[in-house]
Amino acid sequence: MKEFEDLEDGSEIKPxxxxxxxxxxxxxxxxxxxxxxxxRWTWYFVIFCVLLSVAVILGVSIKRVESTExxxxxxxxxxxxxxxxxSGVLHVGPPGFEFIMFxxxxxxxxxxxxxxxxxxxxxxxxxxxxxxxxxxxxxxxVLKYRSFEKWAALVDSATMSAVFHACSDxxxxxxxxxRGMIQQRMExxxxxxxxxxxxxxxxxxxxxAISLQLKNVGLPERYSTAVxxxxxxxxxxxxxxNQRSQELTKARTLLLxxxxxxxxxxxxxxxxxxxxxxxxxxxxxxxxxxxxTEAETIVSMKAMLNLTVDGVLGLLANNMLATVPTLKVMAxxxxxxxxxxxE
Numbered sequence: 038m039k040e041f042e043d044l045e046d047g048s049e050i051k052p053x054x055x056x057x058x059x060x061x062x063x064x065x066x067x068x069x070x071x072x073x074x075x076x077r078w079t080w081y082f083v084i085f086c087v088l089l090s091v092a093v094i095l096g097v098s099i100k101r102v103e104s105t106e107x108x109x110x111x112x113x114x115x116x117x118x119x120x121x122x123x124s125g126v127l128h129v130g131p132p133g134f135e136f137i138m139f140x141x142x143x144x145x146x147x148x149x150x151x152x153x154x155x156x157x158x159x160x161x162x163x164x165x166x167x168x169x170x171x172x173x174x175x176x177x178x179v180l181k182y183r184s185f186e187k188w189a190a191l192v193d194s195a196t197m198s199a200v201f202h203a204c205s206d207x208x209x210x211x212x213x214x215x216r217g218m219i220q221q222r223m224e225x226x227x228x229x230x231x232x233x234x235x236x237x238x239x240x241x242x243x244x245x246a247i248s249l250q251l252k253n254v255g256l257p258e259r260y261s262t263a264v265x266x267x268x269x270x271x272x273x274x275x276x277x278x279n280q281r282s283q284e285l286t287k288a289r290t291l292l293l294x295x296x297x298x299x300x301x302x303x304x305x306x307x308x309x310x311x312x313x314x315x316x317x318x319x320x321x322x323x324x325x326x327x328x329x330t331e332a333e334t335i336v337s338m339k340a341m342l343n344l345t346v347d348g349v350l351g352l353l354a355n356n357m358l359a360t361v362p363t364l365k366v367m368a369x370x371x372x373x374x375x376x377x378x379x380e
Contacts (some may be wrong), residue, residue, distance in 0.1 A: 098164070105141055108138050143167045144167065152205065163255075164223065166248065168192055188243070195230040203223040266367060
């Protein structure tokens, strides 16, 4: 800056006709043109602009990477990619640089589409799958896919391709009985698609497969109707079988009851027959005993009374006529009967 000095002869300084305030003679002091109010505000403005520029430069030169993210520094001006992977702190770089961000934790994504079974029937499939970007694959993925959005879209496409391939390996009936096996096949196919056959990521999409869940399987309407009708028919068949079993049980119960009744009747008849036979035997024995006793009595009377055979017959005839109040006898010759009345 220009400055004014005191004159040696002590003469006064003439006023300067300008926008600056005229300097007055001040002993042993220097007066600067910038000490005017307008100059002062000008310098304030310049300092403010400098500070603002510094703040802006610092703002665009400092970036933060979260602890749940991976960041790769990319200079948008020089188109250069830094091979250092950053995470979890503030980072300073060239003005205008930016980080290409990828999540360090696993990502969960839902997907749904229609596929064909092995027997050619359409199925509505809904799955949820989890995948992750390993740190050692990050640079290769950035160089190949540029951003997380493009990479995630490709992971989604690769996963659905794996699901479609697994879907075509099973018949429509397997989706009711082998759902766990189908889900495992889908997960295995997804792992090959994302990590590659050798697991290095180079032949895949540089993504680590975590797991896959088969949430829903929508069967064709006609097939569902046929399955429902078949289930209803099976239920009707089962009901008919149960009714048949019940009727057979009732018939067996009636048969057992009839057999038991027949057995009771047979036992009763056999008991009655045994009783009748026993009574008949006793009657025979009684009759035989009576005739034997009577014969012995007749023989004894014949011997005691010294009777002949005719006398014995006469005695028997008299005894018979005595015991019978009314007797009718029909006899032919040469039989002879005699009757004596005793009063």
